[in-house]
Amino acid sequence: MITVESLTKSYGGYTAVDHVSFTAAPGRVTGFLGPNGAGKSTTMRIMAGLTEPSSGSAHILGRRFAELPNPGREVGVLLDASAQHAGRTGREVLRINARLMGLPGSRVDEMLDAVGLTEEESLRRVRNYSLGMRQRLGIASALLGDPEVLILDEPANGLDPAGIRWMRDLLRGFADGGGTVLLSSHLLNEIEVVADDIVVIGLGRIVASGTKADLLASAETLVRADDLRGLHAALVGAGLASTPADGALLVSGDAGHIGRIAFAAGIAVTELRAADGARLEEMFLELTASTAREGNAA
Amino acid sequence: MSTETLSSDVLPATGPRRVPRRSPEPIPFGRVLLVELQKMFDTRAGFWLMASIVIASVIATVVTVLLGDRDALSFDSFAAAVGSPMSILLPVAGVLAVTSEWSQRTALTTFTLVPSRPRVIGAKVIDVLAIGVVSMVLALGIGALGNVVTSLVTGNDAIWDISATSFAKIILANELGMLLGLALGLLFRSSPAAVVGYFVVNFVLPGISGALASSQQWWADHAGWFDLNQTRFLLFDSNLTGEQWTQLGVTTLIWIVVPFLVGLRLVLKTEIK
CATH class of the missing domain: 3.40.50.300 (P-loop containing nucleotide triphosphate hydrolases)
Structure with a gap:
C-alpha cells in the first residue's frame, strides 16, 4: 500500500x-x-x-x-x-x-x-x-x-x-x-x-x-448493417448521436436500445457491440495536451 | 486492443492473499559497517587500489634492503619506506569510499536500503579510520621483516628504533590524511575532482608554500599556521613542540574539519539522483 x-x-x-x-x-x-x-x-x-x-x-x-x-x-x-x-x-x-x-x-x-x-x-x-x-x-x-x-x-x-x-x-x-x-x-x-x-x-x-x-470505458456502441444509411436515419430520428465510421456507425447509446430501434425500423443488424475502448494513447494525449511540450498553438 | 484482452485484464484483482507481516528487525549498525567495508574492496578499482598499496610496500622494503646503506639501516628506515607509499595512496581509498557512491551512482541503492545518511557516512568514516590503523600496523610488520632480513644479511644486530609514541604519531598523521580524503570526497562527491583535489592539497600546495616562503619572510615564519602538510609531516619524524601541536590543530581545523563539516552538510541535504 x-x-x-x-x-x-x-x-x-x-x-x-x-x-x-x-x-x-x-x-x-x-x-x-x-x-x-x-x-x-x-x-x-x-x-x-x-x-x-x-x-x-x-x-x-x-x-x-x-x-x-x-x-x-x-x-x-x-x-x-x-x-x-x-x-x-x-x-x-x-x-x-x-x-x-x-x-x-x-x-x-x-x-x-x-x-x-x-x-x-x-x-x-x-x-x-x-x-x-x-x-x-x-x-x-x-x-x-x-x-x-x-x-x-x-x-x-x-x-x-x-x-x-x-x-x-x-x-x-x-x-x-x-x-x-x-x-x-x-x-x-x-x-x-x-x-x-x-x-x-x-x-x-x-x-x-x-x-x-x-x-478506458467507452460510452459508444458500434453497429453495422447492410442498410447503413437507413439505420443512421432511424437512430438520428430516435434522438441518438450517430457517426459513420469505417462501414459502421458509432452510436452513443446502449446496444439494447439501438437493437430495438433497428428492429422497429425493419433493418437487419449484422454487428452490434460496445465500441473499442478509447485507446490509452488517445486519452493520454488528450489529457496531457494542455501540458505537453509539443502542445498545440494554444 | 480487443475486448477480450481488455476484459481479462480488468478482472477484479484477487485481493491480498498475503498474511499481514511483522515489521522486520532494524538493520544493526555493525552490519552497515561490514557491508561498507566490503564495498571498498569488492570493485575492480577498490581491489587494485588496495593491491597496489600492498605491492608498493613490498617493493619499498625490497628496494631498501637492496639499495640502502645496509649498515645504517634500522627499523625506522623500513617503516618509513613502507609507510610513505601507504600514507600517500590510502587517503585515495577514503576519497573513493564516498565519491564512488556518486560517480557510480550506487547512492541510489545505498540510501534506499539504509535511508539514514548519517549512519552510512558514519560507517564509512569508521571503516576508513580502521583501514588507516590496520595498514600502519601492516607497514610496521613488513618493516620489521625487512629489518630482520637485513640484520641476517649484514650480521649486525637489528636496530629497533621506533617507540610506541612515535608509532602513535605516525598513525595520527596517516589518519589525518585519511580524513582529508574523506572530507574532499564529501565536498566534491565526484571521484576525479576529489582525487585531483587531494593531490593538489598534498603535492602542489606544499610547492607553492615553499616558493612563497623563500621569497616572503612573513610566510616563512608563519606558514605552520596555515600549511597542513608542513605540520602533518612533522608527525612522521620529529618531536613536536607545544606550538607545533597547536599549529597542527589549527591547520587540521582549516583543511580537514571545516571541509568535512561543509561536505557532510551537503551530503545530508542533497537530493540523490
Whole structure:
C-alpha cells in the first residue's frame, strides 16, 4: 500500500510536483503514466526518501520511507537500472544487498534464477551488462528482500519483447499474490496491458486517475448493417448521436436500445457491440495536451 | 486492443492473499559497517587500489634492503619506506569510499536500503579510520621483516628504533590524511575532482608554500599556521613542540574539519539522483 498525499516539490520558482495525491492498492498494479519531465521520477524519489518534499507526504505500508526499519524487506525499489557500480559483478551487487538486509546467501541464487541471469552472467562485471541485463539485475535486487511493495521507474526500458512479456507476468504474479506494484512508464502500451489502476501525471499534476476499466470505458456502441444509411436515419430520428465510421456507425447509446430501434425500423443488424475502448494513447494525449511540450498553438 | 484482452485484464484483482507481516528487525549498525567495508574492496578499482598499496610496500622494503646503506639501516628506515607509499595512496581509498557512491551512482541503492545518511557516512568514516590503523600496523610488520632480513644479511644486530609514541604519531598523521580524503570526497562527491583535489592539497600546495616562503619572510615564519602538510609531516619524524601541536590543530581545523563539516552538510541535504 502506497499513499501519497498532496505531495509538492518546488525548485526555486519551478514546481516539479504539484499537490500530487493517489493511492496504490495491494493486489493491484498501478501504472504511473506521464510524458518526459512530468514529475514521475521526482515523485518516486520522494517516495524512496531520496528527495525531501517541499510539502505533503508519501507513506509506504503506513510509514514514511525513512521510518522503515529495514526498507529492503518491505519495499523493492528500482529507480534506475544503470545506477550500479560498473566494476562490481552482478552477483556481488546482490550479495552485498542481501547481506545488508540480513538475508542468507542462497537468496542471491534464487533471485538470479528468478530473473533469468545465468551463473556466467552473474560473474561478469556490470560494465559489460546490456541495459536489459541491468534491468533484470535491478529487479532481482528489488525482489531480494521479498517485499510487499514494488516501486519501479521505467522497468521495461531496454528489455526485448520477450523480456517485456516476462516483466509483465512477473508484476502480475506479484500483485496477484497480494503485493502492491507501482510502475512508471512512458510506454503507453506497456501500462495499458499490465496495469489495473492508472495515474496520469502532466507537468507535475495528476490529470487523471482511476481503474483502467473506468478510464478506458467507452460510452459508444458500434453497429453495422447492410442498410447503413437507413439505420443512421432511424437512430438520428430516435434522438441518438450517430457517426459513420469505417462501414459502421458509432452510436452513443446502449446496444439494447439501438437493437430495438433497428428492429422497429425493419433493418437487419449484422454487428452490434460496445465500441473499442478509447485507446490509452488517445486519452493520454488528450489529457496531457494542455501540458505537453509539443502542445498545440494554444 | 480487443475486448477480450481488455476484459481479462480488468478482472477484479484477487485481493491480498498475503498474511499481514511483522515489521522486520532494524538493520544493526555493525552490519552497515561490514557491508561498507566490503564495498571498498569488492570493485575492480577498490581491489587494485588496495593491491597496489600492498605491492608498493613490498617493493619499498625490497628496494631498501637492496639499495640502502645496509649498515645504517634500522627499523625506522623500513617503516618509513613502507609507510610513505601507504600514507600517500590510502587517503585515495577514503576519497573513493564516498565519491564512488556518486560517480557510480550506487547512492541510489545505498540510501534506499539504509535511508539514514548519517549512519552510512558514519560507517564509512569508521571503516576508513580502521583501514588507516590496520595498514600502519601492516607497514610496521613488513618493516620489521625487512629489518630482520637485513640484520641476517649484514650480521649486525637489528636496530629497533621506533617507540610506541612515535608509532602513535605516525598513525595520527596517516589518519589525518585519511580524513582529508574523506572530507574532499564529501565536498566534491565526484571521484576525479576529489582525487585531483587531494593531490593538489598534498603535492602542489606544499610547492607553492615553499616558493612563497623563500621569497616572503612573513610566510616563512608563519606558514605552520596555515600549511597542513608542513605540520602533518612533522608527525612522521620529529618531536613536536607545544606550538607545533597547536599549529597542527589549527591547520587540521582549516583543511580537514571545516571541509568535512561543509561536505557532510551537503551530503545530508542533497537530493540523490
